[in-house]
Amino acid sequence: MTSRFPIERIEARILDIPTIRPHKLSFGSISRQSPVIVQLWLANGACGFGEAATIGGPSWNEESPESIQHAINAYLAPALLGQDGACFEAALSRMDSACKGNAFAKSAVEMALIDAVARSLSLPAWQLLGGKRHQSLPLAWTLASGDVARDLEEAQLRLEQKRHRIFKMKIGARSPEQDVAHVSQIARGLAGRATLTVDINQAWDGNTARRYLPQLIDAGVTLIEQPVAKWNLEALKTLSATLGDRASIMADETVCTPQDAMLLARAQACHVFSLKVAKHGGLLRTRQVAAVADAADIGWYGGTMLETSIGSAASAHVFATLGTQHHGCELFGPQLLVDDIVTERMEIRDFELQLPDGPGFGVEVDMAQLNRFDRARTGLTSV
Ligand code: MUC
Ligand code: MG
CATH class of the missing domain: 3.20.20.120 (Enolase-like C-terminal domain)
Structure with missing residues (x-):
């Protein structure tokens, strides 16, 4: 069977965005969020976005922005390149074989995949x-x-x-x-x-x-x-x-x-x-x-x-x-x-x-804003 939506490229970056006020939880206080944003390109040119956010680095659970970015770049992306993007369950299973646990990292990649395929079909992701x-x-x-x-x-x-x-x-x-x-x-x-x-x-x-x-x-x-x-x-x-x-x-x-x-x-x-x-x-x-x-x-x-x-x-x-x-x-x-x-x-x-309608997740990413908060540009370090 030929692949309808070959996966061509996957990139993950960490953003640092301040919160409007300190947010206090039982295990600490946060004044910025550091979401990992994933971009996934299909061979047809469609690009999907995914995200995994943690709260207070690895203090809510085991994963941190840095571990998520590393898992994606080192293990999850290589496991998916060239695979058929439309086969979501097969993609999950390949990610499971390449990497135990790391649920946050996998979720960001799967999100980007579903967004890209839904956009290719001009459908809302909920469909x-x-x-x-x-x-x-x-x-x-x-x-x-x-x-x-x-x-x-x-x-x-x-x-x-x-x-x-x-x-x-x-x-x-x-x-x-x-x-x-x-x-x-x-x-x-x-x-x-x-x-x-x-x-x-x-x-x-x-x-x-x-x-x-x-x-x-x-x-x-x-x-x-x-x-x-x-x-x-x-x-x-x-x-x-x-x-x-x-x-x-x-x-x-x-x-x-x-x-x-x-x-x-x-x-x-x-x-x-x-x-x-x-x-x-x-x-x-x-x-x-x-x-x-x-x-x-x-x-x-x-x-x-x-x-x-x-x-x-x-x-x-x-x-x-x-x-x-x-x-x-x-x-x-x-x-x-x-x-x-x-x-x-x-x-x-x-x-x-x-609740939004599509295409994809129904929101349009502002690339200038993505670049503005990109840790690679701001030079901020982990919390
Ligand atoms: C949590 O544990 O639910 C969700 C809302 C909020 O203020 O903190 C989070 C995390
Ligand atoms: Mg809770």
Whole structure:
């Protein structure tokens, strides 16, 4: 069989884009994002873009911008050159043979591949991923300045602008008592006007979570993301069983592969999966994890690694194809960055992200902006 879309060239570069304010999480504070942007050219001249963003170098999980760029240049690109770009699953399997793990790196390459092929066919990427089921999704914003007054100001503005009415608070860096006080103050300030969620990013042990999560729920929190370490399935299970009638427990760092999803589903250890294209290793594998959620009566949430508009639009395309049991999405990454690398961002209207149409991921990359933030030009080093 002749190859319809031979892969000709793949390049990966690291950008450094400052954030509009420090973003504080349980494991540190970031003031810039360093996404890896992949360009993939097919022999027909079409070029697709992909992205993998990490948070705080390798502090969210094992991969860093530098390791992602290296895996792509040294192993993943050589495994794909000359192969048929239209055979997505075969490309994934070649990448798996060349390189164990490295899900973020693989996801950026697969993204660029799907964008390039979709553009060659003049189709939106969602058409190649099963078809669109949602036109828009409720869009959360994360309050993570670390300061109650500033968080409340941010939330008020976003409510007035009709952009966000789901607010996620990043906690776990301070003492649980301080976190409960912080969340309670914000909950009082926004009473009745917003849905409140928290992300603890693995910071608590099981006993701390059992003691303090009920207090957060009393304050008004309805969705609790990754309260305990990623390995702590037993604690997740107990929390889900005991708190489940008052709030939902969402797995994030614990659910990466379809096998992780199966373990969580079998143990009935959470109510929702946070889906993220990078940690699942691509758009197709995000659908596999979502399929486990669907089969196990587990909800899904459209998560982010704070990508630019490239990775966010790609995520929007796959989220657009998923089932109805969802808790909205948090593809607000572009708004957290001082500037973007596309000519026009996805639209936010009436508290919902309008899910884009094609061709490809439906966003046009501004090459001047890409060059402006390119680490090879700015000379910045790793975080
Ligand atoms: C995470 O763990 O969910 C997503 C939003 C945000 O503020 O941080 C990320 C990472
Ligand atoms: Mg999270």
